[in-house]
Amino acid sequence: MSDLLFSTRGRITRSTYWLKFVLPYFAIFVLISYIDLTTGTYYDELEVGLLSLLFALAALYPWIAVGVKRCHDRNRTGWFLLIGLIPLVSIWLVVELGFLRGTVGPNRFGPDPLAGSGTGTARISGEP
Numbered sequence: 001m002s003d004l005l006f007s008t009r010g011r012i013t014r015s016t017y018w019l020k021f022v023l024p025y026f027a028i029f030v031l032i033s034y035i036d037l038t039t040g041t042y043y044d045e046l047e048v049g050l051l052s053l054l055f056a057l058a059a060l061y062p063w064i065a066v067g068v069k070r071c072h073d074r075n076r077t078g079w080f081l082l083i084g085l086i087p088l089v090s091i092w093l094v095v096e097l098g099f100l101r102g103t104v105g106p107n108r109f110g111p112d113p114l115a116g117s118g119t120g121t122a123r124i125s126g127e128p
Contacts, residue, residue: 004069005062010110011073011102012066018098021066025059072109073102 004012004020029052036042036049043049068078074096084090105112 004066006065008065008068008078010069011107011113012069013073013102013113014070014098014100016113017066017070021062022098025063029055029059067097070097070102072107073113074100075103075107075109 001020003010004016032051032055033042033049036051041050042052064078064081067081071078071080074080076096080096081093084093102114103112105115
């Protein structure tokens with residue numbers, strides 16, 4: 001798990017991205033936001049909760065590391081994440097990382113994480 005959260009090397013699949021990172025982090029953030037609201041650590045004038053802010057800061061590097069690995073799976077460098085800083089164009093980043101399949105077979109960032117897992121694409125008859 002530490003390789004997933006703290007290493008920027010290699011590639012990860014969409015399912016790993018969603019099921020082992022995005023959904024758990026979202027659930028934790030919702031829980032912490034609820035705790036902020038019920039314990040009085042939410043500041044209306046700043047529109048932020050103390051615990052939510054601390055969690056977001058602690059999660060920043062893991063978000064970057066996991067995003068870089070998804071970029072690698074799409075055969076892009078980690079610098080591609082900077083496109084997320086552009087309003088509206090950031091939707092493209094969400095589509096790239098969350099919904100499009102990675103490069104089939106090995107690429108310059110490592111072997112295909114789906115290779116040998118039985119989830120490859122089916123071949124059309126007559127295709128080599």
